[in-house]
Amino acid sequence: MDNLRLFLWVGLGLMLWLTFQAWQRDYPAMPVAPDVAQETTGPEVEAPDAALPDLPQLPASSAAQPDKVATPELPVQSTAGKVRVRTDVLDIEIGLDGGDLRRAALPAYPLQKDEPDNPVVLLNEDPATRYLFRTGLRAANDAPEPNHTVTYTAAANEYALAEGRDELEVVLSWSDPSGIAVDKVYTFRRGRYNIDLEYRVRNDSGVPYQAVPYQQIVRRHISPDRSMFDVDTYSFVGPVAYDGNSYDKLDVEDLQKEPLEQTVVNGWLASIQHHFLGAVVPPADEPINYRVT
Secondary structure (H helix, E strand, O other): OOHHHHHHHHHHHHHHHHHHHHHHOOOOOOOOOOOOOOOOEEEOOOOOOOOOOOOOOOOOOOOOOOOOOOEOOOOOOOOOEEEEOOOOOOEEEEEOOOEEEEEEEEEEOOOEEEEEEEEEEEEEOOOOOOOOEEEEEEEOOOOOOOOOOEOOOOOOOEEEEOHHHHHHHHEEEEEOOOEEEEEEEEEEEEEEEEOOOEEEEEOOOOOOOOEEEEEEEOOOOOOOOOOOOHHHHHOOOEEEEOOOOOOOOOOOHHHOOOEEEEOOOOOOEEEEEEEEEEEEOOOOOEEEEEEOO
């Protein structure tokens, strides 16, 4: 009888501890987003060239519904075709509309151990759960530019990292009658999850051409249904910003009221979930403008 009472007390204590842990995850102390005008402790950062244009403005699908996160309408799904890229650790789809990363499956991580052919899918273009990476160039002086609304071409529809090779380049091409041509080059490496992106610009227009790259993580936020019987539902899902010194988890509801804008060096931006994150990591030691909304 004493042993039974002991087990009951131990079980009660365990339940109380799990409940407390769940409460901590459900109601964490949210960090305060850094104020753009606030002085930082790092070296003074000069903002990138203000003469360059802003990112392409696309219509919002739910601007009149404040309880929903507005998501760009164009493009929802790639209509110009896709390029599939497979390595030993990645199965990627790149849309020729914009040359964006639109799907990323992780073959080494099945959703269930007994279903090895059903991997975790990190990026996807399903409108209900959209999560993709947009990239492009913005040109000064209204010059032609390969932003994320243009159509690229590729030499093949499928690429695979060959046996005995450690690197794979996938080249997407765009050109304008003015004489501007750009290759958007993704580089994949064996055993690596990071994907390098490079732009190779050829200017035969006869006039100077100035452009800068931009990256966007586009993700539809779905508030999780919390359950004390499922620990995974208490993990943070949402944007994370690193300013070179520390990173902040950003509350989506706060961002609807006041977007985060800052210029920092050695920073990065990510979207995080329970076991995985997708991040944009620009070159180090360069001032980069960040905006989260």
